[in-house]
Amino acid sequence: MTKGRNGPPRLAVRLVKLFVPPGMTQDGLLGDLEERFHVRVSANPRRARWWYWREAAGAAGRHGSEAVREAVAHYREGDSVDGWMRDVKLAFRGILRRPAFATGVILTLALGMGANTAVFSVLHTVLLEPLPYDDPQGLVMADQLQTTGFRASVAMPNYQDWRERSRVFEAVSMEKPETVRVDGREGAEVLESRLVLDDFFQLLGRDPVVGRLPTPAELGPGAERVVVLTYGLWQSRFGSRDDVVGETLTIEGEPHRIVAVLPPAFAMDRDVTMYLPLGLRADDPAWSDRSTSFGGWVVARLRPGVSLDEARADMARVTEEMRSSLGADHPGAALFSMRDWYVGDVDTPLLFLMGGAALVLLVACANVASLLLGRAEERQGELALRTALGAGRRSLVRSLLADALVLATLGGLAGLALAAGALRLLSDAAAAMLPLAFAESVSIDGAAVLVMFATVLLVTVVVGVIPAVRGVKAARAGVSRSIGAGRGGARTRGILVGVEVALSVMLLVCTGLLVRSVANLQSIDTGFSSEGVLVQRMSVPRERYPDRLSVAQLQESVREEIARLPGVSSAAVSNLYPFSRTNWEMLFRDPERWPAEDAESVLFTAASPAYFDVFSIRLLRGRLFTDADRADTEPVVVIDETAAERAWPGEDPIGKIVAVDDVPEGDDFVPLWRTVIGVVSHVRNYELTEPSRIEAYVPIDQSYGCCRTVWLTVRTEGDPAALAPAVRRIVRDADPEMPVYRVDTMRAVVDREMAVHRAVQALFVVFGILALALGAVGVYGVVASLTRRRRQEIGLRVALGSTPAAAVGHVAGQGIRWVLAGLVVGIVASTLAGRTIESFLVGVRPWDPAVLVGASLALVLAASAALLLPARRAVREGPAEVLKEE
């Protein structure tokens, strides 16, 4: 028999067994499911398991409702439906009579279920079905893997080679992001576009809503100016008119004919508004330059039956072939499944969230079990009485079942409502993690609800009914309720408390570790200061400023105007800034070693002198460049400390010669040799938690090929956001058709980098609080019923001269034993759990003593409060009253 990972999900099999009558029906169904599962599992195990779950849930639902229908039909013949109705009514009345108990159970179930349903729904959307394309398993993406280990966008000639030489792809295309200026009646606007080539639309396999998608030939060199609109732009700009095809849109000053409208949620990146032929850029010199990355990536479809590993092997072969003719430093290809390309980064945080939510559900189940056990014990007297009065076993069980069903149903419904609310919070978190279109379309997952509901029902019925039935048996056997049953129940409940405490500690420790991680993230030395900095992008229109000089003059005059604004301490123009997600990768070439040795890739910043001031980048040696370093003076470069250490370890880098960019000479490009004049601190440009590649800064006036589109960065003493309108006005005054876009404060930019950590932390704080509250309620419940049963003993002790404190201590001690045992187990387990989230922690170890002590303390405090409340009440009642009562 097949089992484990290759067999169908065992839990789903159980679900079927639970609801489908055993015998031929069950065997036939499970056999059919398994047979069909095996056909699917070889194609895609994950999908097959998901399919199996859906089929199993469907079968459980069908057979379950069939059983209910038959039961109703059966009871209709007798009077038992009335019996059920009466029991359900009684159950409701019981709830109203004991609102605290019922609220405890319902709320506990609701919290556990709500958290899980919501997290699972997000997980399902993001991890299992994220791609809105035809047959998404076959889609892959690639970019260049430099011999330096860094990834870069793909150079066009390399793309052409990959396309021709690879044997594993059915179709290959290229996609390149570009922001474009779109003119309209209300002035210019800058929109995100994608330039695409070859079989792009065909390989994704989705049909347009309106019009006809361009063929590969219509996207290549010599392409007409056509544009394909996304659904969003079609709605917002064209009011979803069907006759939009054939109209024109003015992009970068040129009319483009609209040929098609894409279906909703087509672009993975939700900012994308349109697709243009990449062939329109065929006259760009970079088109045929193998050493320049063209800014795009490859989107391809594998031939049927080809695995990702086979595709990687084939690309490695292509790389080897190309290296034999082009040299050993020719870049390879980094190939990923499209799913991993877009959502690979969030697998881990989402799985943490699922783990956290599952822990909450476990705590909740333990809690409900404990509460119901207590209730069952309390009801033994009543049940014994009813038995004595002649009630049959069948009717007793029915009334208990009705109780459990009503509680579970109410809990489930409340959980569903809670999940809907939580989902809104969670999809915000998901949107923060992923700038992708689907993050907004997460909805409650039907299968998740079914499975969760079945679990809760099972727990409630098993825990609520079985002990009570046992109680009835005991009562019928004439055993006094005060002996036996109570003590065994107390131990079970004690164990449940221990389990709850252990699980809660685990959750609290994880929460603590994540809270510390985020605190550490905030205090990381990034090498720059983000306070008071405003950033925005500005594109100089090609039509009126055709050459480098006019572009530079316009940019400089805008910069000067901004620097003169009141409150502005400095303003700079640059090709990038930290976390701008602009990749300027160049080669760091030392004339003494290059080309004999490989050049390291360097992050190339072309900036005006004030850039260092704007971001408070520290000068460590030498000098920074100034306005005196112009196009016609000696070429200079400022490098960061890691570049200095890597290139000239132990030497003074000032005065050394290095090339970080190239200039045209005839038909060719040659390295521009620059003198190192200064060393600055390293700036984290890509990841808060990791250093970037080595860095070089050059005066923007001395940089060839930079830049028609620049970032304007401004430091102010006041609120940077308040400065944005003034900056916009200055740019508009300089040229009304020059748009300013991507306006942001540096604070917000850095905050976004922490969004995933923050989102996970926030949710874990919620989980932690839930666990703490549920744990406390559980402890309270157990101790309350223990003390109730031992009030007599406490009363006697006090009457016989024991101090109230000692008497309370004695009873509370019983509960504390279980709490402490749970604590120890929890701490051990949480260091293990901490290790699983280690990759996500910043500057804190999984066994951080402060976190362990803090979590334990929080739990001990909550548990002590829960222990002492009922014990104190018992003491305060006074011995006389207690003794009188018995």
Next chain:
Amino acid sequence: MGRYPGELEQMILAAVLRRGNRAYGVEILEEIEGETGRPVGSGALSVSLDRLEKKGLIETFSADPDPDRGGRPRRYARVTESGVDVVREARAAMLALWEGLDGVLDA
């Protein structure tokens, strides 16, 4: 309710008959999906088989356990004589209702 079968039940009866009046779950599903393009869940099929058997329209029996099925036997169905009668009646009823609708349906 009586003996008259629902739409899915009629499809199942027809599918079993098309397979030489001996077919088990996976075959029945393939037959229906293949001929009608309509996907049917295993749960729906299994409930319908129970109902058809209770109505006396089919008989089912276990046979041929298989390692591919986790060692479980197949549940084969065979349409009984009264089952065949019912299919015949259902066809006659539908044909009578469709009479004269060619102009509408073929348009």
